[in-house]
Structures are given as structure tokens and as C-alpha cells.
Amino acid sequence: MYDLNERVSYLRGLADGTGIREDTDEGKLLIHIIDVLDEMAQAMSELETSQSELDDYVETIDGDLTDLEDQVFGEESDGEEEDEDSHYIEVECPHCHETVFFDEGIFDEEDDIVCPNCNKTIYSENGCDIESHSD
Numbered sequence: 001m002y003d004l005n006e007r008v009s010y011l012r013g014l015a016d017g018t019g020i021r022e023d024t025d026e027g028k029l030l031i032h033i034i035d036v037l038d039e040m041a042q043a044m045s046e047l048e049t050s051q052s053e054l055d056d057y058v059e060t061i062d063g064d065l066t067d068l069e070d071q072v073f074g075e076e077s078d079g080e081e082e083d084e085d086s087h088y089i090e091v092e093c094p095h096c097h098e099t100v101f102f103d104e105g106i107f108d109e110e111d112d113i114v115c116p117n118c119n120k121t122i123y124s125e126n127g128c129d130i131e132s133h134s135d
Contacts, residue, residue, distance in 0.1 A: 004041045011037065094122040 012034050020027040088101045096118040106113060113123035 004044060008034065008037045064075045091122060093118060093120070093122050095122070 015030055015034055020030055022028045022031055026133040049084055087104045089104050090101055092099050098117045111125040112121050115122045
């Protein structure tokens with residue numbers, strides 16, 4: 001941003017050095033253009049300073065949020081919680097022929113397993129056969 005301020009100052013000096021005066025229409029126009037450029041350069045400089053402060057603030061908040069997430073959810077190596085004891089079984093519903101996945105523990109806990117797509121029983125404690133593939 002410093003370069004922009006320098007360039008506007010150079011233009012102002014050039015206008016002063018060439019004798020451009022406000023008593024002519026062209027001189028008045030050029031001086032006002034240089035004034036506008038100077039104001040824009042100052043506004044850009046202020047925005048750059050403000051943006052830099054905002055970037056620092058957001059970076060601090062991000063670090064604090066990361067620390068808070070680690071305290072609440074525990075630190076994870078890849079950012080996702082994995083249940084190492086969980087294994088899924090792939091089942092093709094004999095009614096709608098959609099492939100669905102069930103945690104293998106559900107077969108020990110539930111008497112009847114219902115397809116989430118068609119809501120029909122695909123496994124029953126009394127021995128309904130299902131086609132399954134372990135992952």
C-alpha cells in the first residue's frame with residue numbers, strides 16, 4: 001500500500017512541478033483527480049491495517065476454538081472419531097433389493113431387523129435368511 005501512496009504523492013509533485021493551476025478547467029480537473037486518488041490511497045491503507053488486525057483476531061479465535069474442541073471432544077489424530085470395535089455388515093434386502101449396512105452388534109441386541117428403505121423385516125430371531133457381506 002505504501003507504493004500506492006508514493007505514486008499519488010509523485011503525481012501531486014508532478015502536477016505542482018509542471019505548474020498546473022486551478023484557474024484553468026484542465027488544471028482544476030487534474031488537481032481534483034489527484035485529490036480523489038490521494039483519498040482512495042489513504043482509505044485503502046486504513047482497510048489494509050484493519051484487515052491485518054482482523055486476520056490476527058480470527059487466527060487467535062481459531063486457536064482458542066481448536067483448544068476448546070480438544071477439551072470437549074478429546075484430541076483425535078485425524079479429526080474424526082473412529083470406533084475400533086464397530087464392524088458393519090452389508091445386507092441386501094430381499095424385498096427392495098437395496099444394500100444397507102448394519103452394525104454387527106444390532107443382530108445380538110434386536111429380535112427383528114427392519115430394512116430402513118422399505119420397512120420390512122429382513123432378519124428375524126426365528127431364522128429368516130439374509131445375504132450379508134462383512135466389511
